[in-house]
Amino acid sequence: MSFEWQLSTPEAEGMDAKLLEQIDDYVKQKRYRLINSVIIVKNGKLVYERYFNKCNENTRHSIKSVWKSILAIAVGICLDKGLINNLDEPIGNYLPAFAGHNHHYHKLITIRHLLTMSSGIYWNGGVHYHCPMMQQMMRTNDWLSHIADIDMHSVPGMNFQYKEWDVMLLSAVIGKAYGSTAYDLIYHEMYKPLDIASGIWPSSPCGFSYTVMKGEEQSDLSARDMAKVGFLFLGDGSINGNPIVSPAFVKQAITPSYPSYGFLWWLSPAGYGCRGFGGQEVNVIPEHQFVSVIQATPTPSSKSYPDIHDLFLSQAIK
Known part of the structure; x- marks a missing residue:
């Protein structure tokens, strides 16, 4: 058995792409310098993937x-x-x-x-x-x-x-x-x-x-691998x-x-x-076949970022 994510777009999976485009500005506005990745899986497909601080799909946290x-x-x-x-x-x-x-x-x-x-x-x-x-x-x-x-x-x-x-x-x-x-x-x-x-x-x-x-x-995992944990329970x-x-x-x-x-x-x-x-999150919304992941660099004074999920990721579901 092997597993690879299928790719799609927010629009193709019924999501508000324009709202998701605002995440970059929001992260800068809030000075969330420790956030490194935000991804969304919808209907079993990877539809949104954003990395910060020189991270990419292979970066593990x-x-x-x-x-x-x-x-x-x-x-x-x-x-x-x-x-x-x-x-x-x-x-x-x-x-x-x-x-x-x-x-x-x-x-x-x-x-x-x-x-x-x-x-x-x-x-x-x-x-x-x-x-x-x-x-x-x-x-x-x-x-x-x-x-x-x-x-x-x-x-x-x-x-x-x-x-x-x-x-x-x-x-x-x-x-x-x-x-x-x-x-x-x-x-x-x-x-x-x-x-x-x-x-x-x-x-x-x-x-x-x-x-x-x-x-x-x-114990580090990439954002894509973190999404598999949520997707497993969704399935x-x-x-x-x-x-x-x-x-x-x-x-x-x-x-x-x-x-x-x-x-x-x-x-x-x-x-x-x-x-x-320090802001590691997997969120699953079964009704909408939705999984999101947020990763950040943890520090002694770091925080969580539920506002990104609440204001953007979950709200982008139409």
């Missing part, structure tokens, strides 16, 4: 927390292959440190809780989410044992809290189930079939994949008739677990998408 949404796909693949029995399995079945020896709530944490950011493990992201707790963990040799020593904030499943512990543990569970790492699963079962180019995700000292810290640039887990993950899992992943959140996918009234620090 660190995806930051878009990784979380891709990790959710890995869980779906594990379910499809029977490597995970169900989402309500205790993670202690895969991670002995969470079998209940450190805290009696640990044995209540399930895979579903990790997918919905509701493990109940205490988390403090720090000022501007600079994650001092993560830095402390990274100074140890056994990250799983370190996380297992952190106090529980609430009963698992009771509260949503966006945090890194849950995806770290989820990656470890996926690796145990697959017999390798979460990256290996994604590479062989998703990236390779879809011709997605990415470096190897880093590994923790105890052997699970991760890619959320500053400077971890090996109920298949692209061009080739299945990657089951429609049943896709449906669960984009069903609200908490307001505006599914299985590591952000939800909106019009659709769903992925978000990464």
